[in-house]
Amino acid sequence: MKKIVLSALVFMMASTATVFAGDQISESELPQRARSLISSCFAGDPVSSIEKDNRMRGTEYEVELASGMELDFNDNGTWRKISAAPGQTLADNFIPEKIAAYLAKTYPGESVTKILKNRRGYEVELTNNHDLHFDSSERFVRVDR
Structure with a gap:
């Protein structure tokens, strides 16, 4: 019985993580405004990952640069949050x-x-x-x- 409960719990946790995870996209799929900011302000820091999240309030993009800097953009490409890389x-x-x-x-x-x-x-x-x-x-x- 314990194994069944534990298995069900692990399955639910994995399912929840998948549901809330965004879709990985390429840099070309970002709104133009976001791409312009990245290319003009972070030209020497390549993009390592981009997630697109469709939320109730609209689409959000989460960009991580190779340095560890994180940038969040709204659906039209305006920045919402910019976090420096650890120690920066x-x-x-x-x-x-x-x-x-x-x-x-x-x-x-x-x-x-x-x-x-x-x-x-x-x-x-x-x-x-x-x-x-x-x-x-x-x-x-x-x-x-």
Whole structure:
């Protein structure tokens, strides 16, 4: 009986992982806007994998570069999240101007390891592991430590 239950549990876990996994696609299948960002900003860092996820809110693309950097795009190719490779930081050109000015003044010496953009605003993760939240006008809202 234990073997049957264990087998059923393993089968359900494997099935669930398959259902939630995205489809592997080629770089040419990404929206043009996403391909342009990758080729202009990450030319020296080749794409290692791309997943296309069809979700309730639309299609999302998850791109991993050879360095370990991860980029998420929405269905029209606009970036939603950019995560630096482990031990690395993001280039300043991905940080909106007002947010960059706030960070330089309030957190000198810290760098950005991840930035997330959604309809409510931005979430920025720093090298000190603080998560800073900004509204859609790039005004500081709060910090999570």
